[in-house]
Amino acid sequence: MLVTYTNQRTREIGIRIALEAGPGKVYGMVMRQAGWKIGAGLLLGMVAALLSARFLSTLIFGLSPYDPFTLVGGPVFLLAVGGLASWLPARRAARLDSVEALRAD
Secondary structure: OHHHHHHHOHHHHHHHHHOOOOHHHHHHHHHHHHHHHHHHHHHHHHHHHHHOHHHHHOOOOOOOOOOHHHHHHHHHHHHHHHHHHHHHHHHHHHOOOHHHHHHOO
């Protein structure tokens, strides 16, 4: 998803780099936007998990519906996966050549 996002915004990122934004700022911009989406997904997922915990406790045997390891471990794992999935498009956007980005249309 982020790869197509950075592909769609190649021209804008090229303009930012041409205006002396620098690779660090572009990298930070892409990672920050991905972080907001990851954080919103984790928040909604945690709320849904807590609301459905009683129902799910009938399906899962030997585990408390509010097990702290599961409630913390799952989001931490998903945060790590989301960060790794965002890292490659952010790195690609930071290495973008502004001349080539503006020329491609």
